[in-house]
Amino acid sequence: MNNGTSTGFMRSFSIFSAALLLLSLAVYLWVPAIKITPAYPYLLIFMYAFTLVIYNMLSKAISNRLAKFVNAYMLVNFGKLVLYCIIIFVYAWLNRDDAVSFILTFFIYYFLFTAYEITALLKSNKDI
Numbered sequence: 001m002n003n004g005t006s007t008g009f010m011r012s013f014s015i016f017s018a019a020l021l022l023l024s025l026a027v028y029l030w031v032p033a034i035k036i037t038p039a040y041p042y043l044l045i046f047m048y049a050f051t052l053v054i055y056n057m058l059s060k061a062i063s064n065r066l067a068k069f070v071n072a073y074m075l076v077n078f079g080k081l082v083l084y085c086i087i088i089f090v091y092a093w094l095n096r097d098d099a100v101s102f103i104l105t106f107f108i109y110y111f112l113f114t115a116y117e118i119t120a121l122l123k124s125n126k127d128i
Contacts, residue, residue, distance in 0.1 A: 009055060009120050016116055017048045020109070035101040039091070043109055051113050054080065055120065062125045084110065 021044050028036045037043070054076055061072035088106055092099035 006056065006059065009059075009124070010052065013048075013052070013055075013116065013120070017044060020044060020112065024105075035104075037098050037102040037105045039098070039102060040105055040109075043106060047109050047113050050080070051117055055117055058117075058121055059124055062121060 021041070024036060024040050024044070027034050028038075028040065057076060058069070058073060061069045084106070088103055091102055095102065
């Protein structure tokens with residue numbers, strides 16, 4: 001993957017994340033029936049930064065052999081899953097009143113960021 005593709009991903013991913021932030025803010029402020037955790041800005045910042053790091057790691061692995069990419073992808077996603085489970089568990093343990101909304105918000109963000117990451121990885125290498 002070249003630097004132009006990485007810059008393109010960073011730009012489009014930043015726009016995606018900003019739109020998600022604005023949507024979350026609108027729901028948080030104007031639709032109180034939908035419970036979003038007050039920690040959503042921190043979740044977005046964390047997932048944004050973490051996804052950028054993971055995307056860079058995986059985009060380097062995808063430029064090598066497919067078998068190496070598959071191994072790296074599975075290892076990275078397993079580590080990400082373990083880290084995210086720890087974060088969810090610790091937050092839920094420390095903030096029991098906000099646990100359900102935190103977990104639901106986290107899951108939605110996780111799904112959206114992962115879908116975006118996978119789509120971008122597939123677009124970055126047409127050989128897969």
